[in-house]
Amino acid sequence: MNQSVRKYLLVSLFSVAGLNIHAQRSCGFQEYAVERLKKNPSLYHERLINFAEQNETLRTDSVSGAEPPVIQIPVVVHVLYHFPYEKLSDSYIMRQIEILNECFRRKNADTVNTPQYFRPLAADCRIEFHLAKSDPRRRSTQGIVRKYTPVKYWNNDDKMKFSASMGSDAWDSKSYLNIWVCNLERTAGYSSLPGDHPALDGIVIDMEAFGLTGLNNGYDLGKTLVHEAGHWLGLKHIWGDRYCGDDDVQDTPKQSGYTVGCPTGIRVSCGNAPYGDMYMNYMDLTHDACVNLFTKGQMEKMRSLFTPGGLRSSLLQSKGLEPPLYSEIPLPEEDPKWLYPQLFPNPAYDVIHLDLTYDSRWTGKTIQLINSNGRLLSLIPVRSSLVSFSVKHLPAGVYFLRSRKEDGETLQIRFVKQ
Ligand SMILES: [Zn+2]
Structure with a gap:
């Protein structure tokens, strides 16, 4: 079985009755989070959840109806290519960032597929992602780093985040969202936990799940990045990573496990009648074509990270989207002189x-x-x-x-x- 098939095959931890085997987005977030929390127990959940609850004032002002400000996040995409076809073009990367924004701003055309009964919960998160204009030294940039690597396949072990291990070093994660696009061996992507070590902070995404890949495998519409960006902004999987688990978001129904493929109709589990599972939520593992909402609760949780003292608040001071101070022309990106002995x-x-x-x-x-x-x-x-x-x-x-x-x-x- 080749790599690309294996990565997107169902490996079911939860038994979901009545479903055939479908390809499934294999998100490595939970497994990675467990490993990181073992190393640094104070890292995440309690700190994050408490913080979100203390910041009621920063929630959407639903009483006055005032719109909260749009949060703009500077992004750098590190493309680690081995084969020439992995050297993604500017326009290909830009389209993926557009898709990310459409989903976070609820401007994607497929929001019409959100069922009527969930539409009142659906949110325009008013969070946007933009390729950086200034690099950490305020030099001109397009927010894209392309780097040849001799490494053909990567594991979920953060090696791609360091030049020393033939990856690409993070830009200051207080000021940028780092996205590493590389050939991940086992999963479609994973994200760091908010508050983790700055050099590890960011999203890693498999080359075959980034952008409009045309692979026709269910995960070819650029929504894996939307899902991982949700994790990066503190969201858990909608099923809480265990049977009828809790994702710490009020308005997402409990559900028994993750969703595979692209179901239709109401699927009741964990007593969540009458409307059932919210399998069209970006934080489920449903096919790209069938996910189309974040809820208001998820939006509030994500936005709470940007309040004063919040784990992502430093991004609001970033100069990454300001015009560069030095307009020196960056060195052309060159392939290594040769790729072979x-x-x-x-x-x-x-x-x-x-x-x-x-x-x-x-x-x-x-x-x-x-x-x-x-x-x-x-x-x-x-x-x-x-x-x-x-x-x-x-x-x-x-x-x-x-x-x-x-x-x-x-x-x-x-x-x-x-
Ligand atoms: Zn995930």
């Missing part, structure tokens, strides 16, 4: 050089020198990204260099000694 000269006479700059993980490995009969002649240690060795003593003929590293990549290069 380079051997030269070939044919060789005395010394041969093998350049492994494209992937520092070769350092420390050993390369086998093999002749055309398959006989191992010597072992060459890789002490740095450029390996040079003498072939003077070799009889003229064809030779091979062979090695392998942890991620399964093998090296096999043929050269000729003259």
Whole structure:
């Protein structure tokens, strides 16, 4: 089974009666949150929930009918590409950000699918996301960082958030929402918890769930980012991550578990009659085409993070959307000189050089020198990204260099000694 199929297959923790197996958005938020909370128990839930409850004054002013201000969040998208087709274009990324805003502002056309009985609960969250105009040093930017990485698949272990592990370092998360787009091996995405370590703060999203992918797998309309942005703003899954669990939001009905596929009609669980599960909520796992609302309660919870002292309030002081102070033209984004090992000269006479700059993980490995009969002649240690060795003593003929590293990549290069 290939990667893309596996990531979106149902792995059911909750038994949902009467449903066939559908592809399912595999959100890694809960699993990640549990791990982070083990490491730092004071991190999240209590602090966040208490804060939200104390900030009644900051809730939507429903009495006077005044609209709360629109919150604008500067965004930087880090595109970690390995294959050239993963180097997403500006327009592709911009369309995904538009979709995010349409959903948060309740301007998406599919809000007409919100059932009548839930419409009074549906909210325009008045939260918007915009690609940054100034980088952390106030230089001009488009809010997009594209970076080649030798890493082909990533786990939910935050390595993509650090240059040192061949990812891309976060921009100051007090001032920017960092979104890392990369090839996630197991899940469609995950978000950090509000209040977590600044270097880890942000959303990680699988290349195959970001934007209008055209993959026709149920998660190809850009709503995974909407879901993860909900987590980033303090929302839990609508089923509370356990049977009839609580998401700490007043106006979302309890429901037995997550939803798969794209159901229709009323589905009652956990005594939530007459209207049943709110499976069209962005914080369920329903297909992209079938999610279309945040509730007012969810909006209030998210917006409470921006009140004075709130875990996201620093974003309101960000200069990320202000014009840059330095309009120097950023360096063009260049692919690495090559994406593969380079051997030269070939044919060789005395010394041969093998350049492994494209992937520092070769350092420390050993390369086998093999002749055309398959006989191992010597072992060459890789002490740095450029390996040079003498072939003077070799009889003229064809030779091979062979090695392998942890991620399964093998090296096999043929050269000729003259
Ligand atoms: Zn989730």
